[in-house]
Amino acid sequence: DAGVIQSPRHEVTEMGQEVTLRCKPISGHNSLFWYRQTMMRGLELLIYFNNNVPIDDSGMPEDRFSAKMPNASFSTLKIQPSEPRDSAVYFCASSPLVVTGGPYGYTFGSGTRLTVV
């Protein structure tokens, strides 16, 4: 398995532009998580999905952020409009959804380093 695949690896955009980050979870993993990592705030959970359904989006900073999971193998995180304070590394992670005997640890993707200038 190729693991959790994120694209792009790096994104530099101008303030006000729309940014879309993409994630392909490990096949068979029914849970998908979007995290943001900065020096100041560490790892922040933005939103996560179980079986393609958003379970908790309380970490989404504001309405400029949105996330979708149209099917089990693809998710997007969109920022519109982007601002310099959105600059961070965005990680996607997935895990098996096992109610009895679980949970299990996440597998993280390589991340997208976003720079908004």
Next chain:
Amino acid sequence: GENVEQHPSTLSVQEGDSAVIKCTYSDSASNYFPWYKQELGKRPQLIIDIRSNVGEKKDQRIAVTLNKTAKHFSLHITETQPEDSAVYFCAASSRGRDNFNKFYFGSGTKLNVKP
């Protein structure tokens, strides 16, 4: 929700010495505690985990202990090597009916192993 605190924030040890990182959690119902290692510029990677029905787990030079009564768990690295230098994160699972696989992460410990 759960609150996970991690100490110390930085730790410097001499190669060959042991390193211990400690975490506390607030929700006595949390039942799964993973540890992640993140090397500079890379993704966090799961290195060991423990469930609440076990007090200790070991994997070569790495061990994790759990004290459910005191609500704390620790990562122990023995015979440290320069390649152990990284940021380590602890986490605790939620116990909600629908969000049982939501993890609460500690703030991280930067471990520096000096050759």
